Each structure stands twice: as C-alpha cells, then as structure tokens.
Amino acid sequence: MPDSTVRVAVNGFGVIGKRVADAISLQHDMELVGVADVASDYRVRVAVERGHRVFAATGEAGEEMDAAGIPVAGTMDDLLSQVDVVADCGPKRLAAANKQRYQAAGVKAIWQGGEKHELTGYSFCAQVNYAGAVNRDFARVVSCNTTALSRTMHALHRRGWVKRARAVLLRRGTDPVDSHAAGMINTVVPETKVPSHQGPDAQTVIPDLDITTLAGAGPFNLAHIHFAMVETTRPVSVDELRDALWDEPRIAFVRAGDGVVAMNAVVELMRDLDRPRGDMWEVAVWEDALAADDREVYLTFQVHNEAIVVPETVDCVRALTGIEVDGAASIAKTDQSLGVTKTFLPATTQPIAHVTDADVAHPGIAAVRAAHARFAEVGFKGSEEPTDDAST
Ligand SMILES: NC(=O)c1ccc[n+]([C@@H]2O[C@H](COP(=O)([O-])OP(=O)(O)OC[C@H]3O[C@@H](n4cnc5c(N)ncnc54)[C@H](O)[C@@H]3O)[C@@H](O)[C@H]2O)c1
Incomplete structure (x- = not known):
C-alpha cells in the first residue's frame, strides 16, 4: 500500500x-x-x-x-x-x-x-x-438496480442455491432533481423489452447467474422496488435466506412490523436517521416479506437509486x-466512513440471526465480518495505519 x-x-x-x-x-x-x-x-x-x-x-x-x-x-x-x-x-x-x-x-x-x-x-x-x-x-x-440485484443474488449464488432467478422491478419515474421536467402521473409504463437490461447486466457481474428481469416505471421519484423469485437448487428455509442476506455487506432489513410499510416509510426512516440527503447506500430488504416454499424463495427490496x-x-x-x-x-x-450499516435501528431492533458454523467459515463472510469488527473497534485511520493491518 x-x-x-x-x-x-x-x-x-x-x-x-x-x-x-x-x-x-x-x-x-x-x-x-x-x-x-x-x-x-x-x-x-x-x-x-x-x-x-x-x-x-x-x-x-x-x-x-x-x-x-x-x-x-x-x-x-x-x-x-x-x-x-x-x-x-x-x-x-x-x-x-x-x-x-x-x-x-x-x-x-x-x-x-x-x-x-x-x-x-x-x-x-x-x-x-x-x-x-x-x-x-x-x-x-x-x-443502481444491477448493484442491488448483484448484492442480493450474490448472497444466494455464493451458496450454490440459485437455479433460476426472476425479478420484477418498478423504477422511479424520474429523479427528484428532474421532477419538474419529466415527472409522470397516474400511470405505470411497462418496458416492452424482455428481459429488461438489468438481468443481463447482472450477468456481467455474476456471469453464471441464471436471471430474467421485467421492468416498468411508476409515478414516484423516491426509489426503485424489486420483487424477486428465486428457484433454488434445494429447499431453502426463510431462516437460511435471512441469514444469507444478513451476512452480505450493504444489505439491511426493514420491517413492516415496525411501521416501515411502504417506499415512503423507508425514505422517512433515512431522513430520521439524519442520513446526508436522506441517502440509503444499503439495499433495504423487507425482513417480514421474506418467504420460501419447497421450490423457491421470495424477496422484496428497495433501492435508493441516487445513493447505492x-x-x-x-x-x-x-x-x-x-x-x-x-x-x-x-x-x-x-x-x-459513510455510516453504512447492517442494522438501521440497533438500539431497539435486534437482528434475528440463525448463522450456521458453515456460513461463518465461508472466507468471504469471515473476511468482511473481521474487517467490519476491526474498523468498528479502532476506526479507520487511513495511511496512519500500519501497512500490514488492512490486508489481514
Ligand atoms: N440518477 C440515478 O438514479 C443513477 C443511478 C445509478 C447510476 N446512474 C448513472 O450515473 C451516471 C450519471 O447520472 P446522473 O443521474 O448523475 O446524471 P445527472 O444528469 O444528474 O448528472 C450529470 C452531470 O454531468 C454534467 N455534464 C453534462 N455534460 C458534461 C460534460 N460534457 N462534461 C462534464 N460534465 C457534464 C451535468 O451538468 C450534470 O451535472 C449515468 O451513467 C447514470 O446512468 C444514475
């Protein structure tokens, strides 16, 4: 270094x-x-x-x-x-x-x-x-959408769980800064190109990910929302799904049970947390909307396109x-440095973890956890750090 x-x-x-x-x-x-x-x-x-x-x-x-x-x-x-x-x-x-x-x-x-x-x-x-x-x-x-798909699908793909992923995503109609010029109202515009570009784009990051996406744009400018259905290589339980997402950096849970019932509530939460510009760098996955059956797992998540x-x-x-x-x-x-978190409300909402020994032994997960723990403990001091420390 x-x-x-x-x-x-x-x-x-x-x-x-x-x-x-x-x-x-x-x-x-x-x-x-x-x-x-x-x-x-x-x-x-x-x-x-x-x-x-x-x-x-x-x-x-x-x-x-x-x-x-x-x-x-x-x-x-x-x-x-x-x-x-x-x-x-x-x-x-x-x-x-x-x-x-x-x-x-x-x-x-x-x-x-x-x-x-x-x-x-x-x-x-x-x-x-x-x-x-x-x-x-x-x-x-x-x-933004490809980043969110890459993060969430990586959590499943790295465990060999993804047989076939499908996601439907509703994009924001325009950015807040352009709302006066290009806002849409009372409509949803489906993309006629199937798959929409986000699926193939996710494959430029995870080449062997089998994924198809459909997209449309709606009359809101706060964020995008995704609904993903992933056919799995074996039955995967909701607990396993939750743990896999919990162990992936830059994914955090929100809960309808806490009143975070909609896109605007996620945005309000970021504002209340004094995020700069209300930015959410994490993918917000609704923990209480996670679901699974014998063949598939189901996820709903919000993407702050301006920040992710x-x-x-x-x-x-x-x-x-x-x-x-x-x-x-x-x-x-x-x-x-930014304040990216795994837990938006740590003082009152504890994550439910069901992490297995096998998960913790995964080198990628262990490395991120160790690095997070180290920087949380000592703080990041950049070039003042011993040069061998950051690569351990
Ligand atoms: N807005 C989003 O939600 C979003 C999310 C993820 C990725 N992106 C991508 O990020 C990139 C930037 O998008 P954006 O939304 O920030 O665009 P933007 O229009 O908000 O910003 C572009 C900036 O570039 C400036 N600019 C125009 N011509 C220029 C030139 N010749 N040289 C230097 N600057 C010039 C503009 O004045 C403007 O300030 C695009 O590739 C976009 O696809 C956008």
Missing part, C-alpha cells in the same frame, strides 16, 4: 457525482482534487460552498462559469494532470466519449452504469468481484489504484 493518498477527480457533478465527491472527501486514503462540470447553476455553486475546486469540463463552460461568478480552478486538462483516477459521473452515453482523453492523460477511470459493459470490459460490484478490478485501468460501476452506487465507486477507486487489494477491507473502510 502506497504511503501517499490517491488523487481523485469527479467529472460530472450531478445526482451521482455530487454524492461521489462528498464520499471521496471522507476517505482518509483519498484526496478529492476537484470536480468538473459544464453547468453554472445552483448545483455547481453548491460545489463551491462545499469547498470543492471546480474545473470547467469545456472551454465554453469555463466562460459561462466566469460570467456567473463561479471561481474556476482550471480546465479539464489541468484537472487530469493532477489526479491518479477520475470518477466519470457525466450523463449516460456522453461520458463514454471521454475514454481517449483519460487514456492520453494516463489517468485511470471509472464510469457509471449508464455506459455499456464493453466500454471498460469490467463491470464492478465490490462484494462480488473487487479482486478482478485491482490495478485495472478502467472499470464500470454497474447501475456511491460506496461502490469509492471501493472501485481503491481497487483500480491498488491502494487496497483486499475487497473486504475496502468495503469496511468505506462503510465506516
């Missing part, structure tokens, strides 16, 4: 980029050098308020920022000359065009789920395939730059 911190740029300070920038700023082993955008509106002004150095992504944008009184730290080339890695959070499809620019600058790059797998050849979800991204030049953090990929992007920075080769340790550092 290098002594110095890695220098990071965020290109595109929108829904995802502003959250990634804030999260990078919290990491002890990273320095946010600056953010780039083309806009001069309130969102970029907030970047200045937060103390981020703002770079103009294009010459024209620089002139507009100057005219709007936004202090411009430099051009995109200036920014790229000062960083090791860029998290490109620009608009989908547009961001892909930056690849040559990053290559020419000798900068590693991370794209988001709006880009195709082929752009980087590596689709990333930290708890599934961190190791394969270590020291790569480019990777793509998969989309943020910890993944932070981990991807560590993987590409090689400052942390142990995925479990990176997950633990990121989770510690």
Whole structure:
C-alpha cells in the first residue's frame, strides 16, 4: 500500500457525482482534487460552498462559469494532470466519449452504469468481484438496480442455491432533481423489452447467474422496488435466506412490523436517521416479506437509486489504484466512513440471526465480518495505519 493518498477527480457533478465527491472527501486514503462540470447553476455553486475546486469540463463552460461568478480552478486538462483516477459521473452515453482523453492523460477511470459493459470490459460490484478490478485501468460501476440485484443474488449464488432467478422491478419515474421536467402521473409504463437490461447486466457481474428481469416505471421519484423469485437448487428455509442476506455487506432489513410499510416509510426512516440527503447506500430488504416454499424463495427490496452506487465507486477507486487489494477491507473502510450499516435501528431492533458454523467459515463472510469488527473497534485511520493491518 502506497504511503501517499490517491488523487481523485469527479467529472460530472450531478445526482451521482455530487454524492461521489462528498464520499471521496471522507476517505482518509483519498484526496478529492476537484470536480468538473459544464453547468453554472445552483448545483455547481453548491460545489463551491462545499469547498470543492471546480474545473470547467469545456472551454465554453469555463466562460459561462466566469460570467456567473463561479471561481474556476482550471480546465479539464489541468484537472487530469493532477489526479491518479477520475470518477466519470457525466450523463449516460456522453461520458463514454471521454475514454481517449483519460487514456492520453494516463489517468485511470471509472464510469457509471449508464455506459455499456464493453466500454471498460469490467463491470464492478465490490462484494462480488473487487479482486478482478485491482490495478485495472478502467472499470464500470454497474447501475443502481444491477448493484442491488448483484448484492442480493450474490448472497444466494455464493451458496450454490440459485437455479433460476426472476425479478420484477418498478423504477422511479424520474429523479427528484428532474421532477419538474419529466415527472409522470397516474400511470405505470411497462418496458416492452424482455428481459429488461438489468438481468443481463447482472450477468456481467455474476456471469453464471441464471436471471430474467421485467421492468416498468411508476409515478414516484423516491426509489426503485424489486420483487424477486428465486428457484433454488434445494429447499431453502426463510431462516437460511435471512441469514444469507444478513451476512452480505450493504444489505439491511426493514420491517413492516415496525411501521416501515411502504417506499415512503423507508425514505422517512433515512431522513430520521439524519442520513446526508436522506441517502440509503444499503439495499433495504423487507425482513417480514421474506418467504420460501419447497421450490423457491421470495424477496422484496428497495433501492435508493441516487445513493447505492456511491460506496461502490469509492471501493472501485481503491481497487483500480491498488491502494487496497483486499475487497473486504475496502468495503469496511468505506462503510465506516459513510455510516453504512447492517442494522438501521440497533438500539431497539435486534437482528434475528440463525448463522450456521458453515456460513461463518465461508472466507468471504469471515473476511468482511473481521474487517467490519476491526474498523468498528479502532476506526479507520487511513495511511496512519500500519501497512500490514488492512490486508489481514
Ligand atoms: N440518477 C440515478 O438514479 C443513477 C443511478 C445509478 C447510476 N446512474 C448513472 O450515473 C451516471 C450519471 O447520472 P446522473 O443521474 O448523475 O446524471 P445527472 O444528469 O444528474 O448528472 C450529470 C452531470 O454531468 C454534467 N455534464 C453534462 N455534460 C458534461 C460534460 N460534457 N462534461 C462534464 N460534465 C457534464 C451535468 O451538468 C450534470 O451535472 C449515468 O451513467 C447514470 O446512468 C444514475
């Protein structure tokens, strides 16, 4: 592990980029050098308020920022000359065009789920395939829905339980920031392409996962919701299902029995917990909606599309730059810094655990548990840590 911190740029300070920038700023082993955008509106002004150095992504944008009184730290080339890695959070499809620019600058790059797998050849979800991204030049953090499917299905797939998975997902109609421009009302729009892209996309992360997804969009902007039915290779009990999900990082339970009866209640819970922007980085699985029969298990979960990929992007920075080769340790550092939890209400709602010895012996589970325990106990001190500690 290098002594110095890695220098990071965020290109595109929108829904995802502003959250990634804030999260990078919290990491002890990273320095946010600056953010780039083309806009001069309130969102970029907030970047200045937060103390981020703002770079103009294009010459024209620089002139507009100057005219709007936004202090411009430099051009995109200036920014790229000062960083090791860029998290490109620009608009989908547009961001892909930056690849040559990053290559020419000798900068590693991370794209988001709006880009195709082929752009980087590596689709990333930290708890599934961190190791394969270590020291790569480019990777793509998969989309919000694919991240949620990867996390939940990985919990089952790593145990050899998945014969065939099917999921129906209802996407938010638009993001809150765009609700005035693209809100839908009193309707649900089914996708006519079957399978919807999320299933094949999950296979770019878990190649041998047999999964089919159907999708639609509804008149809400808070989150997405998934209903998954997984045909299992043997009868799996609800207790086993609960334990498998409990042992997977970045999945947390909510309960209708606690009054968390709907999408809005999950959002209210995040607000009440003083999450920044009400963000939920975890997949929220309804514990009291878990079900099983002899052939299948059933899960219902909520995905905060604006937030779920943020910890993944932070981990991807560590993987590409090689400052942390142990995925479990990176997950633990990121989770510690953001406040990602397994239990939203630990003081009053204890998890019901039925963990078997075989589960605990699983190296992936044991590593994440050990890393979480270590960082919870000592706190993450980044480069002040003994260099051999993070890889144990
Ligand atoms: N919004 C979501 O729910 C969500 C969830 C997961 C992944 N993603 C993915 O994240 C990526 C970003 O999506 P978003 O929702 O944050 O988009 P967004 O539109 O909110 O943000 C994009 C930002 O890029 C800026 N921009 C536009 N042109 C630019 C350029 N040439 N150079 C630099 N910046 C430029 C815009 O001004 C804006 O601030 C996409 O790939 C998207 O598919 C989005």
